[in-house]
Amino acid sequence: QVQLVESGGRLVQAGDSLRLSCAASGRPFSMYTMAWFRQAPGKEREFVTASIWPGYSTSYTDSVKGRFFISRENAKNTVYLQMNSLKPEDTAVYYCAARGYSSSVHTRRDEYDYWGQGTQVTVSS
Numbered sequence: 001q002v003q004l005v006e007s008g009g010r011l012v013q014a015g016d017s018l019r020l021s022c023a024a025s026g027r028p029f030s031m032y033t034m035a036w037f038r039q040a041p042g043k044e045r046e047f048v049t050a051s052i053w054p055g056y057s058t059s060y061t062d063s064v065k066g067r068f069f070i071s072r073e074n075a076k077n078t079v080y081l082q083m084n085s086l087k088p089e090d091t092a093v094y095y096c097a098a099r100g101y102s103s104s105v106h107t108r109r110d111e112y113d114y115w116g117q118g119t120q121v122t123v124s125s
Contacts, residue, residue, distance in 0.1 A: 009119030
């Protein structure tokens with residue numbers, strides 16, 4: 001079992017930067033694909049980015065490419081989402097998710113086994 005706890009969400013202004021964290025319990029964290037999803041009011045939960053095990057390649061949805069960056073510290077069982085040049089349309093609840101071995105990018109919600117409770121990011125214009 002893996003438990004995930006997100007933190008770092010808050011109200012920011014357009015153009016600001018913000019870093020989200022997701023702390024994971026359970027071992028071995030290094031052997032999980034870690035992802036971030038987000039869900040805006042009235043919309044479906046959507047894939048944002050993933051750090052894919054094995055190899056730790058990364059993948060991003062088009063709308064955040066060049067602005068958002070995922071990283072992980074396996075020694076701290078933590079994955080981060082650095083968000084730069086934030087836009088009002090980035091406003092959402094951001095969720096951390098985990099799954100095991102991945103032979104490719106998984107972007108569907110039902111492809112992940114573990115979820116955090118979410119952290120709210122609000123970007124004002």
